[in-house]
Amino acid sequence: MEEAILVIDMLKDFVYGSLKCDRAQRIIPNIKRLIEEARKANVPVIYVGDAHLPVDPEIQLWGPHAMKNTKGAETIDEIRPTEKDYVLEKRTYSAFHETGLDLLLRQLNVKTVIITGLHTNICDRHTAADAYFRGYKLKIPEDCVDSFTEKDHIEGLDYLKRIYGAEITNSSKIIESWKKSKTAEAIAVK
Ligand code: ZN
Secondary structure (H helix, E strand, O other): OOEEEEEEOOEHHHHOOOOOOOOHHHHHHHHHHHHHHHHHOOOOEEEEEEOEOOOOHHHHHHOOOOEOOOHHHOEOHHHOOOOOOEEEEEOOOOOOOOOOHHHHHHHOOOOEEEEEEEOOOOHHHHHHHHHHHOOOEEEEEHHHEEOOOHHHHHHHHHHHHHHHOOEEEOHHHHHHHHHHHHHHHHHHHO
């Protein structure tokens, strides 16, 4: 099926700390269910979160957040990575920028990237841009991404669809598609 899930910036500072986003609460249970089903379906789950150094340009703009080796840069407890998952660190909005993500996706033979996490119109968007430039297809489960405001979220989704051709979907539909392909595989084996 050649898909992988990206979990972007679901970190303590983004959900509860210096960049607290109340709307993140809506997506936590949805991401949790999606990644649990992904592990069962052998779809790789790749966490990419900020681990900033003080010299990073974003620090001027947003103030210190998710600084490398601090609690704020840890994944929230609700959806912690398992041993089976991959965890990469980033220093810009994009999960691709000098993180090794592209190499990892190629090693895993991934063709379609499913983006989850924060924020629809910032890091998800820059990650989608870099995925698009590299030839990956994009799926965005809208119940697994969010922004500081409803407006930012809705406009963010619209941009992903219009500019990168992202398929806007939801976690239930994606899980359903994995179950269907599993059934189809089982039938093919018989
Ligand atoms: Zn940042």
